[in-house]
Structure formats: structure tokens, C-alpha cells
Amino acid sequence: MSTRSPYVELRCQSAFSFLRGVSLPEALIERAAALGYSSIAIADRAGMYAAPRLHKAAQQHGLRPIFGAEVTVAEHPLLLLCEDARGYRNLCRLITRTKQREPSEASLSWDTLAAEGQGLFALTGGSEGAIGQALGRGAYDEADDALQRLIAALGPDHVAAELQLHFDEEEDRRNGAVVQLGRAHRLPLVLTNDVRMAAPEQQLLCDALTCVREGVQLEHAGTRLLKNGERYLKSPREMAALLPADGAPPVGAPLELLRFAGLRPLVLITGHRRESFEGGLVAVCEGVAELARAYPGTDFVYPVHLNPSVQQAVKQHLTGLANVHLLEPLDYPAAIWLLRRCTLVITDSGGLQEEAPEFGCPVLVT
Numbered sequence: 224m225s226t227r228s229p230y231v232e233l234r235c236q237s238a239f240s241f242l243r244g245v246s247l248p249e250a251l252i253e254r255a256a257a258l259g260y261s262s263i264a265i266a267d268r269a270g271m272y273a274a275p276r277l278h279k280a281a282q283q284h285g286l287r288p289i290f291g292a293e294v295t296v297a298e299h300p301l302l303l304l305c306e307d308a309r310g311y312r313n314l315c316r317l318i319t320r321t322k323q324r325e326p327s328e329a330s331l332s333w334d335t336l337a338a339e340g341q342g343l344f345a346l347t348g349g350s351e352g353a354i355g356q357a358l359g360r361g362a363y364d365e366a367d368d369a370l371q372r373l374i375a376a377l378g379p380d381h382v383a384a385e386l387q388l389h390f391d392e393e394e395d396r397r398n399g400a401v402v403q404l405g406r407a408h409r410l411p412l413v414l415t416n417d418v419r420m421a422a423p424e425q426q427l428l429c430d431a432l433t434c435v436r437e438g439v440q441l442e443h444a445g446t447r448l449l450k451n452g453e454r455y456l457k458s459p460r461e462m463a464a465l466l467p468a469d470g471a472p473p474v475g476a477p478l479e480l481l482r483f484a485g486l487r488p489l490v491l492i493t494g495h496r497r498e499s500f501e502g503g504l505v506a507v508c509e510g511v512a513e514l515a516r517a518y519p520g521t522d523f524v525y526p527v528h529l530n531p532s533v534q535q536a537v538k539q540h541l542t543g544l545a546n547v548h549l550l551e552p553l554d555y556p557a558a559i560w561l562l563r564r565c566t567l568v569i570t571d572s573g574g575l576q577e578e579a580p581e582f583g584c585p586v587l588v589t
Contacts, residue, residue, distance in 0.1 A: 229459075230260070230414075230459035230462055230463065231261070231289070232255070232264065232416060232456065232462075233304060233346060233413060233415050234266065234302060234346065234349075234385070234387075234415035234416070234418065235251060235263060235265050235266065235418040236265070236266070236268065236293075236418065237251060237267055237272075239270065239272035241268075242432045242433070243268060243419065243433075244419050245419055245420040245425045246420050246421035246425065247276070248273040248276040248277045249280045250421045251418070251421050251456060252277065252280035252283075252286060252288075253284065253421075254422065254456050255286060256285065258456065258457075258458040259458065259459060260286060260459065261286065261287060261482055262286055262482030263281075263286060263288070263289065264288075264289035264290070264304055265277050265288070265291070266291030266293055266302050266303070267293065268293045269294060269295070269318060269321060269329075270318060271314070271318065274290050285545065287482040287483070290304070290305045291304035291305055291314070292314055292318060294317055294318060294321060294331060295321065295329055295330045295331065296330065296332070296333065296336055297332065297353060297369075297372070299351070299353035299356060300352060301348065301352060301353070302345065302346045303317075303340075303344070303345055304343065304345075305342065305343065305344075306343065306381070307342050307564060309341055309342035310341070310342025310343045310344075311342070312342075313339050313341055314343060316339055317331060317335070317336070317340075333373075333376050336376040337376040340376055340381075343377060343381065344382070345382050345383075346383055346415065347370065347373070347383070347384050347385045347401060349394075349417055350393075350394065353366075353369040354366045354370055354401070355397060359393070359397065363400060366400065366404065370382075370404055370408060371408075374408060374410075380560065383405075383410055383412065383413045384402070384410045384411070384412050385412075386398045386402070386412060386415070387416065387417050388414065388465040388466075389416075389417075389450065390451060391451070414462060414466070416453070416454060416455075417454050418454055418455065419454045420454065421455065422455055422456070423455045425455065426449075429454075430444070430449070433448055433449070483524055483561070483564070487520055487521060487522055488518075488520070488521040489521070489522050489524060489561070489565040490514070490522070490565060490569060491524050491558075491561050491562060491565040491567070491570075492511060492523060492524065492568075493525075493569075493570045494570040494571035494589075505536060505540065506589075507569070508537055508539075508540035508541055509540055511540075511541060511547065512540055512544060512547070516544070518546075523544075523546060523547045523548065524565075525541065525547065525548065525549050525550065526551065526552050526553045526558070527550065527551070527552070529551075529552060559578070562578065562579060562584060563582050563584075565584055566584070567585055567587060568584055568585070568587065569586075569589060570588060570589070571588065571589050
């Protein structure tokens with residue numbers, strides 16, 4: 224399988240989040256590649272300023288960029304990530320709406336998000352979001368109401384409950400409530416580090432920018448500063464180490480797959496459980512390899528069955544192709560999530576043959 228880590232950092236601000244983020248997009252991408260990331264999201268405040276540089280740098284380092292932005296909804300910041308080209312267009316429209324208004328009226332309504340939020344995926348946020356603010360006051364019902372509004376606006380398949388772990392007791396209490404809310408609404412849980420800088424040695428610069436933003440001297444900044452220096456881009460191993468040893472992985476399947484929710488066409492390959500169809504599996508693999516070479520701008524995603532003979536054959540013919548992604552088997556909801564976003568399905572599975580047309584997706588049966 225891929226040597227890249229499945230962990231994806233989904234909350235990262237660059238220096239284009241003026242006086243909040245420290246590092247340029249190129250620096251974040253370079254560090255992410257060095258740390259073994261397969262993908263990373265950069266989502267700045269109220270704009271897609273980093274998108275061109277994110278795209279170019281990610282191409283240079285072989286990473287999948289995830290585009291997004293933090294917009295203000297109902298007077299609170301909300302992180303929105305683009306699932307596809309439609310989401311990119313809609314996010315740009317939402318940002319334009321905020322720019323056309325007076326600063327005091329720049330907040331979007333839940334109704335506006337519902338009307339123009341197709342193709343977008345939201346994280347519930349940390350302490351500054353509507354849910355985090357309510358939980359900080361101990362208002363669980365108010366937090367639940369805000370989450371219900373978010374789910375109603377985007378749909379339950381497009382929202383994740385977000386955990387952050389920065390060695391902060393107050394944050395830990397909030398995480399417990401977020402887990403309860405996520406389970407109550409059957410949302411996937413996702414771990415982020417709320418990244419503000421590429422490397423830990425940039426913490427003093429981050430503090431200095433905070434002082435400029437708040438208009439105070441460093442010795443008087445107090446609680447305006449980040450509580451500690453943990454919000455740098457950590458390795459996937461470091462992020463995994465933050466979780467309890469007996470805890471379930473926080474990243475729900477749809478979030479784990481968001482690296483394929485970009486602007487490129489997607490082909491889903493599924494089925495093929497047996498190691499031999501009188502040479503059929505080898506023929507399928509050779510055909511996929513030929514397609515991948517012919518269409519380098521298309522991603523081919525193959526959740527490979529655990530049968531060792533199947534894995535051996537698939538890896539022999541498909542390893543080393545940059546746009547072929549070999550995954551562990553997916554559960555049904557994750558497969559459907561991909562199915563809704565793909566351009567073509569290649570399968571021997573009767574179930575998907577029947578379900579794919581419902582989502583407007585053509586099927587090639589092998």
C-alpha cells in the first residue's frame with residue numbers, strides 16, 4: 224500500500240490569514256511532504272488567497288491539495304472545505320457575498336449556507352466556533368442547536384465533529400462534549416491541530432503577529448496569545464500519539480478520503496475479491512494501469528480486498544503509478560461517499576452495478 228500516511232491535516236491557516244497564520248503555503252506544503260503527508264488542507268480566513276500557490280506547491284511535492292476557507296456564519300467562524308469543483312465555486316460565491324457587505328453585516332445566515340452550500344464539507348470548529356463558544360459557557364443545548372442548524376444546512380454527510388488536542392484542560396472538557404454531540408448525530412470525528420505555523424520555532428513570530436492584531440505589547444497580551452506552542456504542523460505519528468491508546472481512530476471514513484475530493488476526475492475500482500478469473504484480475508490491473516498512464520490528470524482509487532493473492536497481483540501491476548491509490552477495504556458508507564463523487568466505477572460487484580446509476584455514475588463491469 225502507499226507509504227504516505229492516511230492522516231490529513233484539515234485545519235491549517237497560512238500567512239494569508241493576516242496576523243493569524245505565520246507560514247507561506249509553500250513552507251507548509253514542503254514540511255507536509257517531508258513529514259509523510261499525502262494531502263493537506265489550507266483554509267484561510269475569509270478568502271481563497273492561498274489557493275493558486277497551494278495548488279502549485281502541492282503539485283511540485285506530489286501532495287493532494289484540499290481547498291477551503293473560514294467564513295463567518297451566524298456571527299461565528301466556520302471552516303468549509305471543497306469536496307469538488309461545485310463546492311469550490313459555491314465557496315467563492317459565499318466569500319464574495321461577505322465582501323460585498325459592510326463589515327458589520329458580513330456574517331452569512333444559515334439559510335444562505337443551505338442555499339449555496341452544495342459541494343462543501345464543514346468541521347464543527349474549536350473554541351471560536353458557534354459550538355465551541357456555547358460549550359465554553361456550559362450551554363450544551365445551545366451547542367446542540369447550532370450543530371443541528373449546520374447539519375440542516377449542509378446535510379449529515381457533509382459535517383464532521385472536530386477534536387483538537389493542545390494539552391489544554393478546558394479544551395479537553397470541550398472535546399468530551401463534542402464527542403457526545405458527534406455520536407448523538409452519528410457524525411464522523413476528525414482530529415485537527417488548528418495549524419498556524421509550519422514549525423515550532425515560529426511560535427514567537429506567531430505571538431508577535433497576535434500582538435499586532437490585538438494592538439498590545441507582548442508583556443500585556445496575556446490570554447490574547449495562544450496558550451502554548453502546539454499549533455504547528457506535526458507529523459502524522461505525533462498526531463496519532465495524542466490519542467488514547469485504546470481510543471478508536473478519530474477520522475471517519477469520509478474525512479480520511481477527502482484527499483480525493485478535489486477538482487480532478489475520479490475513477491473508483493471495487494470488487495475483484497478472487498485472485499483469479501482465469502487471468503481476469505491481471506487483465507483488470509493491466510487495463511487500469513494503461514488508463515492511469517493515459518489519463519495522468521485522473522485519480523484511480525482502488526480499495527483492495529484483503530485476500531493475499533489479490534493484494535499481491537494488484538500491487539505487482541499498480542504500485543508506483545502516482546495517480547493510482549491503493550487503499551484498505553472500505554465499509555459501505557465510505558464506498559457510497561466515494562461513489563457520489565466519482566466519474567466512473569470499474570467493478571465486478573453486483574451491488575454497486577445497481578446503485579451507481581442512482582448517483583448518475585456510469586459503470587464498467589469486468
